[in-house]
Structure formats: C-alpha cells, structure tokens
Amino acid sequence: MTATEARPTRDSEARAALTHALATIDANIGTFGHLYPGDTTVNGVYRLRPGTDTLPDGSNQGWSTSFWPGMLWLAFELTGDDTYRAAAQGHVTSFTNRVEQRIDVATHDLGFLYSLACVSAWRLTGDEAARGAALLAADRLMDRFLEPAGILQAWGDLDDPGQRGRTIIDSLMNTPLLFWASQVSGDQRYADAAARHVAQLRDHMIRPDDTTFHRFTWDPVTGAPRYGTTEQGHADDSCWARGQAWGIYGFTLNYGYTGDESFLTAARRCADYFLDHLPADRVAYWDLVFHEGSGQQRDSSAAAIAACGLSELARRTSAGEAAARYARAADEILDALIAGYTPTGRPESNALLLHGVYDLPKQVGVDEGNLWGDYFYLEAITRRLLPDWEMYW
Secondary structure (H helix, E strand, O other): OHHHHHHHHHHHHHHHHHHEEEEEEEEHHHHHHOOOOOOOOOEEEEEEEEOOOOOOOOOOOOOOHHHHHHHHHHHHHHHHHHHHHHHOOOOOOHHHHHHHOOOOOOOOHHHHHHHHHHHHHHHOOOOOOOHHHHHHHHHHHOOEEEOOOEEEEOOOOOOOOOOOOOHHHHHHOHHHHHHHHHHOOHHHHHHHHHHHHHHHHHHEOOOOOOOOOEEEEOOOOOOOOEEEOOOOOOOOOEEEEEHHHHHHHHHHHHHHHHEEEHHHHHHHHHHHHHHHOOOOOOEEEEOOOOOOOOOOOHHHHHHHHHHHHHHHHHHOOOHHHHHHHHHHHHHHHHHHHHHOOOOOOOOOOOOOOEEEEOOOOOOEEEEEEHHHHHHHHHHHHHHHOOOOOOOOO
C-alpha cells in the first residue's frame, strides 16, 4: 500500500469498524439503558455492574462507569443521531446524584468520571446541570490534594497512614478536570494544584530509562518522595503497558493545558519507549518487559489508549519527523485493533474490543473486553474519521 492509498483505505476500514461498533452500542442501550455494565466482560459479555451492600446491581459506582456515556457522546458526534445524545444526556442525573450524595467519590478517578460524563455534556449541549456536577467533582478532587507533597492521593481514606501519600500514573488523565474547572470558574487554585501534581509525576514516576512506575508514594508530612512500586504490572521495576500508555496521553494532555515543554518531553519519552517495545503487530503485551515468544497476554486497552495519546502527541509535536512517527504509529495500532482484536466471529459478545487485561497479577479481567478499552478504541476511530474532533479531556 502506497502512502497515497493508505488514508482512503484506512478511512474505509475505520468506517466499517464504526458500523460494527455502533450496532453493539445500539444493543447495549437496550440492555443497560441508564444503568452501568461491569468493568470487564465475563466470557466476552458485559453484565450489569455488581452491586454492593448498599447499592443494587447496575449502580453508578466504581471508577469506570463514565466510559459508557463517553461512548454514547462519541456515537452522537460521529453520527449526529439524537438517539445517542438522549442516551448520553440521561446519565447526567446519575452523575449529579453521585457527587452530591458523595457516593464512592473518595478517589482521584473523579477526573475520568466527570470529564467523560459531564464535561462532555456541557461542552456539546451547554447542560448547566452537567457543568455544576463537574465543578463539584473538581472540588471533591481537590480534597485529595496533599500539601506539602503537591500530589493528588489516588484512592483510600485520607486519614489512613497506610494509604496516605500514594498516587498512580493513571492520575495524569484526571488532572484535566481541574484545568477545565479553572477555565470555567476563573479560580486558579484548581490549575495550580494540577500543574504541581503533574510536575511531581514528571520528576519521580519516569525512570532514567524512560519506563514508568505504576505507583509512587510521597511522605505526606514532609513531602519527600519515597519509593515507586507497581499495582498491576509484572514487577516493581518492569513497565506496565497501560501505565506507559497513560503516560503518553496524560502528559500530552497536561502539556496542552499548561504549555510546559517539560510535560511534552515526558510524553515523548513515554511514547518512544512504548513504541520501541512493541511486537510486530503493534499491540502491546500487558507489560512491556515481555516480547515475542513470551506467551504472555496482550492488552488491547493499552494499545487503544496509546493510539489516542500518540495521535494527540503527533498534533502537539512540532518536529516533523517525530510527529510523523507518532501519527503513523497511531494509525498502525488502530489498524491492528480493527483487524485482530474485535469480536469478529463472536456474536454473543457485546464488547467493542476483546483481548484486554484489567489486572493480571490478581487474575481480574484477563483476555476480556473492558470499558476503557472500548471507549478509547472508539475515540481512536473518532480521531481518524473526524480530524477536527475536540476532546472531552
């Protein structure tokens, strides 16, 4: 395939992939409506999110529920079909109630949750209830900002010494909510906290060899950096693939808000290492320590996140050769996902993307679909088909 042939062919393949994805989303609207599927499929099929002692099945709790309305907003933008708009907008009430009633909000993942479910709704429709819920979520996220460490604590009780002072690389995707809150409220304290947090991750979560820790702990009293570990990777000194992908996309997003060139450099460091450690088909193993012939599981969700991050990084990178490399890699990864990681031949599956990994060390969601993989796969398709698409982040 020549360069001039590649784009039309890839656009055609993406449109075909979108047709299949939309058919699955249509069916899932009927299945789930305003309720929420679980984090991952079970044998390739999403079921209602398991309840808790106080919440029934399908309730809005956990860190990943917003990926479902996020997919609905993408479907609306891709098609202009008000069916998707109505389905997506219907989730605003649930997310408003969640933050107002403080249901499972003791987490940094408020950025994931409210960027996709509410900031998106406000940007696309001017929904003032969504704006208010997102601003309240930003306030709850600020509750987790620890002085003098200058970081947002990931999860857990802020008064528990065993949990205090921890953050994870995923948090780079949560800080855009704070930058957005400063933009719409005029209150600089949100952006200041976000910038301090990202700088701490830049300085301590990227190792000299350009790999990343999954988790890092600071002393909450003195603010001194302590040590890095992993939560879901192969080993403390290995490179968890999804974490490296969060680094690519997250540092790029935060550069977009701040113009801090060191954040762009951090994103490129993460990207170059990620790309240099991919197998031939460009879909990462679940930890980048593994190579061809290892027999290890791929993580399609890490690939989908990286495809989106690389696409954005290419747009933000002025150097022609590097930008072209990132754009080409984003295309190659999406091509591979379309060709080999969708539920082709599995009509019972209601996922957009299979062969993902949630937490392999704990054997959770291994070789299954997951909500974030589905969302970022659809975002990657959106980026290809709508080059001027404006992000929700």
